[in-house]
Amino acid sequence: MFYREAGDFKTSYAEDNQTFPIKFDRYRYYFVLVVALLVIPFVISDYWANAVLLPFLIYAIAAIGLNILTGYCGQVSLGTGGFMAVGAYATYKLMTAFPWMDMVSVTLLSGLVTAIVGVLFGLPSLRIKGFYLAVATLAAQFFLVWLFNRVPWFYNYSASGQISAPERSMFGMAVTGPNAEVWVKYLFCLFFVILLSWVARNLTRGSVGRQWMAIRDMDIAAEIIGVNPLKSKLTAFAISSFFVGVAGALLFSVYLGAVEVGEAFGIQKSFLVLFMIIIGGLGSIFGSFAGAAFMVLLPVFLKILGVDMLGWATDIVAHIQLIVVGGLIVFFLIVEPHGLAQLWRLTKEKLRLWPFPH
Amino acid sequence: MKKILTLAVAGLMAAGPAMADLVFPSLSYRTGPYAAGGIPFADGYADYFTLLNERDGGIGGVMTSVPECETAYNTERGVECYESTKGEGALVYQPLSTGITYQLIPRVTADHIPLHSMGYGRTSAANGEVFEWVFNYPGNYWDSASVIVNYLLSQNDGSLEGQKIVLLYHNSAYGREPIRTLEVLSEQYGFELVQLPVDHPGQEQGNQWLTIRRERPDYVVMWGWGVMNQVAVQEAANIRFPMDHFIGNWWAGAEHDVMPAGDAADGYLSLNMNGVGDLPVFDEIREYVVDRGLAAGDGSNIGSVLYIRGMYAAMLAAEAAATAQEIHGVAQIDATMMRDGMEALNITEERMDELGMHGVGPAFQVSCANHGGPGMGRIQQWNAADQQWVTVTDFIAPDDSVTQPLIDEDSAAFAAENDITPRDCSN
Numbered sequence: 001m002f003y004r005e006a007g008d009f010k011t012s013y014a015e016d017n018q019t020f021p022i023k024f025d026r027y028r029y030y031f032v033l034v035v036a037l038l039v040i041p042f043v044i045s046d047y048w049a050n051a052v053l054l055p056f057l058i059y060a061i062a063a064i065g066l067n068i069l070t071g072y073c074g075q076v077s078l079g080t081g082g083f084m085a086v087g088a089y090a091t092y093k094l095m096t097a098f099p100w101m102d103m104v105s106v107t108l109l110s111g112l113v114t115a116i117v118g119v120l121f122g123l124p125s126l127r128i129k130g131f132y133l134a135v136a137t138l139a140a141q142f143f144l145v146w147l148f149n150r151v152p153w154f155y156n157y158s159a160s161g162q163i164s165a166p167e168r169s170m171f172g173m174a175v176t177g178p179n180a181e182v183w184v185k186y187l188f189c190l191f192f193v194i195l196l197s198w199v200a201r202n203l204t205r206g207s208v209g210r211q212w213m214a215i216r217d218m219d220i221a222a223e224i225i226g227v228n229p230l231k232s233k234l235t236a237f238a239i240s241s242f243f244v245g246v247a248g249a250l251l252f253s254v255y256l257g258a259v260e261v262g263e264a265f266g267i268q269k270s271f272l273v274l275f276m277i278i279i280g281g282l283g284s285i286f287g288s289f290a291g292a293a294f295m296v297l298l299p300v301f302l303k304i305l306g307v308d309m310l311g312w313a314t315d316i317v318a319h320i321q322l323i324v325v326g327g328l329i330v331f332f333l334i335v336e337p338h339g340l341a342q343l344w345r346l347t348k349e350k351l352r353l354w355p356f357p358h
Numbered sequence: 359m360k361k362i363l364t365l366a367v368a369g370l371m372a373a374g375p376a377m378a379d380l381v382f383p384s385l386s387y388r389t390g391p392y393a394a395g396g397i398p399f400a401d402g403y404a405d406y407f408t409l410l411n412e413r414d415g416g417i418g419g420v421m422t423s424v425p426e427c428e429t430a431y432n433t434e435r436g437v438e439c440y441e442s443t444k445g446e447g448a449l450v451y452q453p454l455s456t457g458i459t460y461q462l463i464p465r466v467t468a469d470h471i472p473l474h475s476m477g478y479g480r481t482s483a484a485n486g487e488v489f490e491w492v493f494n495y496p497g498n499y500w501d502s503a504s505v506i507v508n509y510l511l512s513q514n515d516g517s518l519e520g521q522k523i524v525l526l527y528h529n530s531a532y533g534r535e536p537i538r539t540l541e542v543l544s545e546q547y548g549f550e551l552v553q554l555p556v557d558h559p560g561q562e563q564g565n566q567w568l569t570i571r572r573e574r575p576d577y578v579v580m581w582g583w584g585v586m587n588q589v590a591v592q593e594a595a596n597i598r599f600p601m602d603h604f605i606g607n608w609w610a611g612a613e614h615d616v617m618p619a620g621d622a623a624d625g626y627l628s629l630n631m632n633g634v635g636d637l638p639v640f641d642e643i644r645e646y647v648v649d650r651g652l653a654a655g656d657g658s659n660i661g662s663v664l665y666i667r668g669m670y671a672a673m674l675a676a677e678a679a680a681t682a683q684e685i686h687g688v689a690q691i692d693a694t695m696m697r698d699g700m701e702a703l704n705i706t707e708e709r710m711d712e713l714g715m716h717g718v719g720p721a722f723q724v725s726c727a728n729h730g731g732p733g734m735g736r737i738q739q740w741n742a743a744d745q746q747w748v749t750v751t752d753f754i755a756p757d758d759s760v761t762q763p764l765i766d767e768d769s770a771a772f773a774a775e776n777d778i779t780p781r782d783c784s785n
């Protein structure tokens with residue numbers, strides 16, 4: 001009824017190629033943007049920002065990054081945590097070495113540093129595939145964490161080996177540090193989410209993204225039709241690592257404020273982001289958001305439901321959470337390998353015919 | 359998605375704050391690789407407040423409540439727990455995790471809620487002039503490193519010249535804390551310090567113990583927690599390292615750390631900040647809490663090292679709350695008043711006897727400048743035949759001439775980093 005193409009005429013190629021060709025979809029997208037930009041900053045509370053929204057935004061960036069590599073280019077990576085650590089430590093070194101630098105530049109430069117590291121670890125992907133590549137990226141994960149623990153230069157020789165973000169302001173308002181207002185932090189992260197997801201969406205439907213997908217679907221065939229595997233695999237690693245690095249930088253500087261590498265960027269983080277894109281949907285930007293929202297909200301939701309409303313013991317709820325996440329991953333892998341994004345796609349297909357299906 | 363949000367909002371409303379209580383949130387961990395230590399501590403913490411409610415009707419006539427939040431020793435979950443409980447009128451936070459403590463220090467300083475990291479966390483928080491809202495009495499890691507070395511000195515006629523001591527530590531902020539002190543001490547007393555990190559969660563230690571076998575150290579000092587401790591004790595038994603030359607700090611000396619190794623763990627030494635043994639207060643806990651079905655756990659942990667420590671932590675918080683009520687003359691205190699109470703806390707031998715906790719900790723007094731307490735610790739030894747810890751020394755004092763300059767240096771660095779002007783505590 002609302003959701004249909006009938007009567008929505010396109011008169012130019014640009015209109016035909018737009019991201020949201022259906023009017024209802026487009027308005028919904030604008031509506032979400034308006035709510036996110038103009039409503040939430042005014043009503044946000046400490047709890048909602050720190051427990052739900054900030055992690056959601058940050059993990060969404062990381063999930064988009066991993067989705068570019070795994071979902072679009074087909075290169076399995078278990079090194080996400082390590083690359084996030086690169087972003088975080090790059091931010092720390094930049095923040096402490098150049099105190100005058102603004103946070104946007106610091107974050108983008110950290111992404112750039114991560115992209116370079118990502119390309120280095122992406123080089124083996126030209127020779128090895130599938131499981132073996134997963135193991136190679138796993139090595140990157142452990143190597144990077146070990147490196148940041150081992151070399152005191154990375155944590156400025158602090159006694160505890162922790163890195164902590166000093167206070168930095170933009171336009172006179174603190175963005176990092178304990179005195180930063182939550183709405184400033186929120187808007188800062190939202191800025192990166194909107195910017196990066198816009199970039200990702202347009203990359204994936206352009207020639208670069210098509211090359212990635214060709215490599216993913218069959219690399220030999222792609223090579224025969226003229227796709228350069230070196231270029232496309234390395235760009236996928238670079239751009240994916242850039243996103244993941246930005247996510248790591250924000251996680252450290254804006255969200256956590258102090259980080260211990262083994263604990264915050266361990267192998268669990270790699271799996272967490274991988275679960276996000278599996279549950280959300282491989283090869284879908286929307287899926288990255290859905291997966292991130294799901295994995296961030298599920299523990300909070302279960303806690304509120306189990307502990308606060310039903311009065312169960314905290315450890316039982318924590319165990320239930322493990323069971324539910326594990327069960328859902330098995331469920332999605334068997335029943336819906338394309339994740340929440342595919343469910344959303346199917347819903348949209350149904351909505352086009354609603355209320356008069358054939 | 360929307361449905362989840364609506365439900366979540368409804369849940370938040372339903373779990374509205376109970377403002378009429380004195381709220382002591384417990385950021386516990388009953389799951390994950392550190393649960394073995396987290397469970398008895400959380401039980402002791404919760405049971406003591408339940409005892410106060412049941413026996414005395416709360417503190418100063420106001421009931422206490424202990425909302426529990428599971429962190430799994432994970433800093434992100436810790437932040438979530440902090441944010442979700444701070445609005446309920448939380449008086450003091452005790453996260454039992456050095457990582458979460460580091461995370462919370464800037465937050466509590468901005469939110470003006472006291473943080474009590476009892477024998478863990480950031481050592482330099484002992485300097486109350488810089489860390490107004492953070493307390494780590496009755497002792498900290500640098501104290502305990504110094505106490506261990508003092509004990510070793512007493513075992514070796516006052517000289518450790520030419521000895522080799524291995525520090526086996528959890529590779530995290532927690533495990534790295536004592537290094538600086540031990541380095542200074544190794545220079546001072548001429549012993550060689552070998553550092554061996556063990557990565558989280560600590561199950562893989564084969565390599566480290568191979569090194570220990572090769573290095574043949576005189577002593578092994580361990581900064582371990584969770585599953586790391588039992589693995590280390592087992593590995594030490596496997597290479598037949600003399601147990602009475604293997605010393606854990608106060609987080610590496612509980613029953614569950616040594617039980618898995620059986621008889622082989624006999625003689626293992628560890629530091630302890632609280633006393634062990636049967637205390638009169640346990641009978642009251644059994645009578646008022648366990649028998650009424652109100653215990654946080656199944657009651658089997660009562661009397662274990664970490665249960666006592668959790669109870670001790672709760673006692674210190676309750677005493678501070680009572681002190682705060684006295685200072686401000688109101689029963690319903692807030693977090694700022696609680697801070698004043700913690701700063702004026704005075705624990706005497708008589709008071710501990712009165713509470714049925716004779717010798718549970720040292721007598722000490724907190725002040726504006728000194729948030730760290732005396733830092734004293736006892737050495738205890740595991741008796742595998744009787745399955746109990748035996749206290750072998752009285753409270754040993756740390757060498758403040760070593761730790762104090764380090765504390766001053768580190769807190770000054772923190773103050774400079776965070777633009778804090780130290781308070782003046784002279785008046």
